[in-house]
Amino acid sequence: MKVVVLFSGGIDSTVVLRLMEQHERLPLAFDYQQPHSIELERAGMICHEQGLLLNVMKLPKMPKINDVVFAGRNAVFLSLAAGFALENGAEKVVIGCNASDHERFPDCRPRFIESMNRALHAAYGVNVEAPLLMSDKRQIVSMADRLGIDLRATWSCYQPTDEGRPCGECLACQVRKDAGAPESRDW
Numbered sequence: 001m002k003v004v005v006l007f008s009g010g011i012d013s014t015v016v017l018r019l020m021e022q023h024e025r026l027p028l029a030f031d032y033q034q035p036h037s038i039e040l041e042r043a044g045m046i047c048h049e050q051g052l053l054l055n056v057m058k059l060p061k062m063p064k065i066n067d068v069v070f071a072g073r074n075a076v077f078l079s080l081a082a083g084f085a086l087e088n089g090a091e092k093v094v095i096g097c098n099a100s101d102h103e104r105f106p107d108c109r110p111r112f113i114e115s116m117n118r119a120l121h122a123a124y125g126v127n128v129e130a131p132l133l134m135s136d137k138r139q140i141v142s143m144a145d146r147l148g149i150d151l152r153a154t155w156s157c158y159q160p161t162d163e164g165r166p167c168g169e170c171l172a173c174q175v176r177k178d179a180g181a182p183e184s185r186d187w
Ligand SMILES: [Zn+2]
Pocket: 156, 157, 158, 159, 160, 166, 167, 168, 169, 170, 171, 172, 173
């Protein structure tokens, strides 16, 4: 089976990419002019290490609701990913939303994922799955350990320093630290 994996080069999508390894994987990332565009470079490198080619779709700059939430982001991502799946003969789209996102990101909650799955399945026959939806970040970090994934290769920071290092202070850096994940290494 072919699956489209929404891939940002972060901890969650890197674990999801591994969980899907028994399938033919089509990793897909979005360039939405995010300030942390370094994540796209990392995503490309992680895919390259696994012999996969990262597909990147360019999008206009997205409106923000607050410091961290882009309006409509996952609705747009999943809809485009479903189209990409159809175009490439894939049956499902997999996303790394998890329990640590539920509070701050409305488009990572179970109700949203279920609704998108229903809508995209009804219209296009493409399923949406979020295998980490009920796991929190700490559980995902342990899962990565068990799977032998080197999390130092992944990137989380929203506001990298001029030298291209994690800032250590943004929400993504804090969540990463609190979950006991190692720091991102230089590449
Ligand atoms: Zn940061």
